[in-house]
Amino acid sequence: MLPVPTTNAFVPPRRTLMGPGPSDVYPxxxxxxxxxxxxxxxxxxxxxxxxxxxxxxxxxQTKNEMTLAVSAPGSAGMETCxxxxxxxxxxxxxxxNGVFGERMRQNVERVGAKAVVVDNKWGESVSPELVExxxxxxxxxxxxxxxxxxxxxxxxxxxxxxxxxxxxxDCLTIVDAVTSLGGVELRVDDWGIxxxxxxxxxxxxxxxxxxxxxxxxKAVEKLSNxxxxxxxxxxxxxxxxxxxGAGNSGAKxxxxxxAPVNALYALHxxxxxxxxxxxxxxxxxxxxxxxxxxxxxxxxxxxxxxDEDSRLPQLNALYIPQGVDDAEVRQRLLNDxxxxxxxxxxxxxxxxxxxxxxxYGARRENVALCLRALEEVLS
Amino acid sequence: MLPVPTTNAFVPPRRTLMGPGPSDVYPxxxxxxxxxxxxxxxxxxxxxxxxxxxxxxxxxQTKNEMTLAVSAPGSAGMETCxxxxxxxxxxxxxxxNGVFGERMRQNVERVGAKAVVVDNKWGESVSPELVExxxxxxxxxxxxxxxxxxxxxxxxxxxxxxxxxxxxxDCLTIVDAVTSLGGVELRVDDWGIxxxxxxxxxxxxxxxxxxxxxxxxKAVEKLSNxxxxxxxxxxxxxxxxxxxGAGNSGAKxxxxxxAPVNALYALHxxxxxxxxxxxxxxxxxxxxxxxxxxxxxxxxxxxxxxDEDSRLPQLNALYIPQGVDDAEVRQRLLNDxxxxxxxxxxxxxxxxxxxxxxxYGARRENVALCLRALEEVLS
Numbered sequence: 001m002l003p004v005p006t007t008n009a010f011v012p013p014r015r016t017l018m019g020p021g022p023s024d025v026y027p028x029x030x031x032x033x034x035x036x037x038x039x040x041x042x043x044x045x046x047x048x049x050x051x052x053x054x055x056x057x058x059x060x061q062t063k064n065e066m067t068l069a070v071s072a073p074g075s076a077g078m079e080t081c082x083x084x085x086x087x088x089x090x091x092x093x094x095x096x097n098g099v100f101g102e103r104m105r106q107n108v109e110r111v112g113a114k115a116v117v118v119d120n121k122w123g124e125s126v127s128p129e130l131v132e133x134x135x136x137x138x139x140x141x142x143x144x145x146x147x148x149x150x151x152x153x154x155x156x157x158x159x160x161x162x163x164x165x166x167x168x169x170d171c172l173t174i175v176d177a178v179t180s181l182g183g184v185e186l187r188v189d190d191w192g193i194x195x196x197x198x199x200x201x202x203x204x205x206x207x208x209x210x211x212x213x214x215x216x217x218k219a220v221e222k223l224s225n226x227x228x229x230x231x232x233x234x235x236x237x238x239x240x241x242x243x244x245g246a247g248n249s250g251a252k253x254x255x256x257x258x259a260p261v262n263a264l265y266a267l268h269x270x271x272x273x274x275x276x277x278x279x280x281x282x283x284x285x286x287x288x289x290x291x292x293x294x295x296x297x298x299x300x301x302x303x304x305x306x307d308e309d310s311r312l313p314q315l316n317a318l319y320i321p322q323g324v325d326d327a328e329v330r331q332r333l334l335n336d337x338x339x340x341x342x343x344x345x346x347x348x349x350x351x352x353x354x355x356x357x358x359x360y361g362a363r364r365e366n367v368a369l370c371l372r373a374l375e376e377v378l379s
Numbered sequence: 380m381l382p383v384p385t386t387n388a389f390v391p392p393r394r395t396l397m398g399p400g401p402s403d404v405y406p407x408x409x410x411x412x413x414x415x416x417x418x419x420x421x422x423x424x425x426x427x428x429x430x431x432x433x434x435x436x437x438x439x440q441t442k443n444e445m446t447l448a449v450s451a452p453g454s455a456g457m458e459t460c461x462x463x464x465x466x467x468x469x470x471x472x473x474x475x476n477g478v479f480g481e482r483m484r485q486n487v488e489r490v491g492a493k494a495v496v497v498d499n500k501w502g503e504s505v506s507p508e509l510v511e512x513x514x515x516x517x518x519x520x521x522x523x524x525x526x527x528x529x530x531x532x533x534x535x536x537x538x539x540x541x542x543x544x545x546x547x548x549d550c551l552t553i554v555d556a557v558t559s560l561g562g563v564e565l566r567v568d569d570w571g572i573x574x575x576x577x578x579x580x581x582x583x584x585x586x587x588x589x590x591x592x593x594x595x596x597k598a599v600e601k602l603s604n605x606x607x608x609x610x611x612x613x614x615x616x617x618x619x620x621x622x623x624g625a626g627n628s629g630a631k632x633x634x635x636x637x638a639p640v641n642a643l644y645a646l647h648x649x650x651x652x653x654x655x656x657x658x659x660x661x662x663x664x665x666x667x668x669x670x671x672x673x674x675x676x677x678x679x680x681x682x683x684x685x686d687e688d689s690r691l692p693q694l695n696a697l698y699i700p701q702g703v704d705d706a707e708v709r710q711r712l713l714n715d716x717x718x719x720x721x722x723x724x725x726x727x728x729x730x731x732x733x734x735x736x737x738x739y740g741a742r743r744e745n746v747a748l749c750l751r752a753l754e755e756v757l758s
Contacts, residue, residue: 001659002440005433007651009407010644012423014415022640025416028388033641034413037404037586038391039719045391054384061381071588072451075636076613083611103612110610201637207416209450209588209639231489231610232462233482234455255724257454258580260588261401262412263642265389272386280380340418345634 015334016361018370019342020151020315021179022201022208023358025270029206032269033262040259048268049244049259055271056212059181059204059279060196062188066215066237068244069267070197071260074178077197077211079107080235081174084215084223085143085195088112092143093134093171095126095157098150099346100176108145111231116141122347123317125310126157128165135169144171149180151202152345154317154354155306156184160191167192172219178202181212182274182359183286183314194219200263203286203314205359206270209263213237270359282359286313289362293355296371300378305352314362316355317348321378326350329377337373394713395740397749398721399530399694400558401580401587402737404649408585411648412641419638427647428623428638434650435591438560438583438658439575441567445594445616447623448646449576450639453557456576456590458486459614460553463594463602464522464574467491471522472513472550474505474536477529478725479555487524490610495520501726502696504689505536507544514548523550528559530581531724533696533733534685535563539570546571551598557581560591561653561738562665562693573598579642582665582693584738585649588642592616649738661738665692668741672734675750679757684731693741695734696727700757705729708756716752 017024038045057067070077082104086092090113094105097120108115118134120127126146135141144166148159159175166173172194180186182203188196194216201208215223215237223230223237230236234257242254274282290313294304297318305317320326326343330353333339342354355370396403417424436446449456461483465471469492473484476499487494497513499506505525514520523545527538538554545552551573559565561582567575573595580587594602594616602609602616609615613636621633653661669692673683676697684696699705705722709732712718721733734749 002437002442004654004657005430005437007430007434007647007654009411009651010414010427010430010647012414012417012427012644015417015421017416017418019418021637022416022418025641030413030415030641032388034409035389035391036393036409037396037401037580038394039396039398039401040587042394042713042719048389048391051384051386051389055386058381058384063381072455072613073636073639076451076455079611079613107612110608110612199637201416207639207641208419208637209642229489232458233486233489234451234458257452258400258578258587260452260586260642262404262409262586262645263588263639265391268386268389272388275383275386278383334421340421 013338016339016366016369018356018361018366019340020354020356021199021358023205023356024361025207026205026273026360028273029266029270033207033266035265037261040261041253041255045261046253052264052268053244055268055275058275059271060188060214061186061190062214064214064216066220066241068213068240069264070211070213071257072211073209074197074199074211076235077199077213078103078176080213080237081195081197082107082111083232083235084230084237085172085174085219086111086113087226087228091116091138091141092145093118093138093141095131095146097124097126097153097155098122098147099152100147100150104145123153123155123305125155126162128158128161131162132165135165135171141171143174145174147176148186149184149312149315151179151315153305153348154312154315156310156312159193163192172222179315182282184312185283188214200267203359204270204274205361206267207263209260210267286357286362289357289367292367293357293370300375305348314356314358317352318355319352324378332377333373337369339369339373392717395718395745395748397735397740397745398719399733399735400737402584402735403740404586405584405652405739407652408645408649412586412645414644416640419640420632420634424640425632431643431647432623434647434654437654438650439567439593440565440569441593443593443595445599445620447592447619448643449590449592450636451590452588453576453578453590455614456578456592457482457555459592459616460574460576461486461490462611462614463609463616464551464553464598465490465492466605466607470495470517470520471524472497472517472520474510474525476503476505476534477501477526478531479526479529483524502532502534502684504534505541507537507540510541511544514544514550520550522553524553526555527565528563528691528694530558530694532684532727533691533694535689535691538572542571551601558694561661563691564662567593579646582738583649583653584740585646586642588639589646665736665741668736668746671746672736679754684727693735693737696731697734698731703757711756712752716748718748718752
């Protein structure tokens with residue numbers, strides 16, 4: 001036998017999470033998650049999942065039957081959309097203005113499809129003009145894929161307009177709403193989004209590990225008409241929906257994989273709190289806290305990466321002032337104030353910080369702590 | 380705006396979970412999981428992951444550097460092994476003696492490889508003789524894949540012998556240890572297993588949603604020498620290990636996906652409890668509780684599906700007596716005793732029950748409750 005590792009119970013500190021996610025988790029969500037585990041086919045659990053589905057539909061503002069939480073993080077939600085909908089050889093227009101657009105491109109290539117990339121500068125939103133040019137130049141494209149809220153830069157793109165363009169050119173849309181869901185306006189049905197995924201750990205303030213996903217009837221039709229099998233067994237939505245029971249909530253649920261029972265308790269609770277607050281109130285709260293933070297950051301002389309008109313309230317990317325040591329500042333905030341802010345990612349690594357105001361984290365005491373701590377550390 | 384769903388907080392009952400998993404979760408694990416969320420790149424979290432890796436290595440009895448928990452359930456652990464190691468066109472010998480062998484076959488086909496199936500009857504273990512015949516008949520096979528402990532039937536296969544045969548014929552092994560890990564003898568290094576996956580929700584008595592996985596150096600070499608990209612971005616272990624830090628625990632961790640922070644707290648605690656008990660003690664406890672259960676079930680006149688010499692202690696499949704209503708019995712156990720036992724799966728649906736004695740669930744009070752409740756319901 002190998003030697004037994006001697007390990008103490010892990011006791012995490014209480015941090016204030018103001019990075020790009022995970023965000024501060026609602027205390028009620030942590031408590032919900034620690035309720036006793038029950039079976040994933042228990043009738044009471046199945047009834048909870050029906051409620052959860054309705055709550056996800058509300059958050060996305062959709063009536064899509066195929067709406068559920070993928071049993072894995074947002075990256076798996078992204079992959080769910082691409083592997084189910086895109087077939088080898090098909091053409092996808094992918095908008096890239098940060099890390100996650102590039103990840104979409106990699107997903108397209110891994111399904112054996114062809115990505116046509118529309119590039120915008122990091123920190124800018126996706127240009128509808130460039131997208132329309134690409135749609136015209138590629139009449140055989142089947143999909144338009146873009147990130148609603150780029151977590152790597154804090155730029156918001158105009159999802160409504162991009163979806164209109166896609167429809168005009170007979171493309172289905174695949175939309176990344178990992179950072180946008182619950183933090184800014186998002187209307188899946190009104191805007192005509194065909195496939196959308198998000199994450200539990202951003203503006204929903206749930207624990208990380210789940211990815212809400214929704215497919216429109218047109219996306220479901222595309223999935224049903226596939227001529228090749230979905231390359232992933234785990235993410236194959238035609239199998240998963242046998243368990244989630246799309247379109248026939250009274251029907252018998254069949255086993256696909258063991259659902260992450262306690263994590264789903266947590267998501268149920270976080271979405272219930274969002275519904276209780278009301279989506280529009282949550283959007284407004286993110287905006288209000290952003291304005292407070294912005295005013296304070298301006299006083300500190302910090303500059304935003306993203307122009308005001310496409311700036312996300314829930315993710316504030318700021319240039320690191322010249323002469324300031326990136327790692328040292330973040331380390332002091334973490335060690336002395338138990339405050340986490342995010343480093344830059346990709347092109348912005350070492351050049352920017354990312355301050356999140358997401359979900360439960362978007363509240364006045366967090367803004368106050370962040371401004372005061374930054375002031376002390378930068379002085 | 381769509382109408383706001385009105386939903387109460389979900390309050391699950393306290394069940395005794397004696398199905399095929401999820402099993403009863405240790406109270407300490409539920410408590411660990413509800414500790415405050417911290418960042419997935421927080422130095423304290425990264426240190427916890429180093430401990431977690433050592434704990435997974437201990438449970439698997441391996442020194443493999445590439446050892447981690449996939450951020451998704453056991454089915455994704457299975458897919459992780461196939462998509463990373465098997466390339467399109469390669470031949471895999473797949474042993475099928477239940478649901479999960481068949482699922483392996485489907486995974487092989489979805490990566491575009493060729494499955495040669497070795498069939499054994501449901502309820503029997505994998506026959507080394509048939510496997511050797513297949514290895515001889517298919518000298519171009521690159522892998523032997525089998526299920527150590529078939530959750531659908533309760534049959535244990537001789538992993539040590541099967542791995543010896545695979546080595547003799549230059550095949551790498553891919554082993555499903557979802558139900559075996561922590562419940563019966565399993566020695567990854569001694570037996571020469573090349574790729575193995577398990578689940579958090581069986582004999583580890585952690586919450587469902589994670590899959591411990593380990594690759595031998597030979598498996599890592601196979602992955603490194605791939606000529607085609609791994610078809611899954613989310614499960615690509617060459618990317619994931621940049622975050623888990625294989626082989627260079629001091630190295631900077633790079634972001635891949637947001638780790639399921641709280642679920643990993645839970646896994647850390649459950650594996651810590653396993654190490655505290657000692658693996659061999661845990662194996663013995665499962666055997667002892669199985670003997671108690673077996674004696675009681677025999678008195679009730681119930682018959683096991685699996686012969687004694689290949690019977691799993693932690694998963695007891697029993698034929699439903701003639702004239703007894705399957706669903707009604709399980710419903711009465713659930714409603715009147717808060718006791719969950721498992722239905723039959725696949726070929727055994729409607730014909731068998733599956734009684735789990737897994738991890739924290741393998742204790743005397745559970746055996747007593749199960750025997751008494753069954754006696755009352757069947758009388």
